[in-house]
Amino acid sequence: MVLRAETDLEPEDDLKLLKEQVFAQMLLLGYAEETISELGEITLGFLRRDATQRHGVTRFHPGIDLKGELGPKNIRRVDLHREILAEDWRDYGAYVLYHEYCHCLGYPGHGRDFRAFERLWRDDHSQKKGRQFTDYLRQRNAVWNWICPTCKAVHARRKRANGRYKCRKCDIILLDVENSNLAQ
């Protein structure tokens, strides 16, 4: 029998593990089991692969009054960036999921009540981690254009040419120009 390493989990199973990690922490923070089991009913999924700015999204059911009394039953689904499950980002991922669950408790915006819940999660580095995660995703999505300075031919590549490639036609070293990002 071959044991599967944790990294070989199906993404959906991995998402479940992250959810359990967040729920365990929420119990320690004093959330009622009933609240947690309501949150547990919410469908979890993934954002588009090329998202960079958004790391998690809570989607309320369409047509509800966002100013009214809201709770987990009004949530259609929560989507997270799949890269957040990677080992390097997992702690940040737990924070993001907790942040989304705070929205699910009935707070669509980032107002004072929302922040009071969110603050319970003791992680002083989450903002910094968020910026790092965005940078990481941008880097990953970046496209380099290898450009011939003479004939202006452009070749889109995932990596820099780093002076290692020449234009076939002109026999001149191609230059690297970053194409900041793929479309969001």
Ligand SMILES: [Zn+2]
């Ligand atoms: Zn939010």
Ligand SMILES: [Zn+2]
């Ligand atoms: Zn050329």
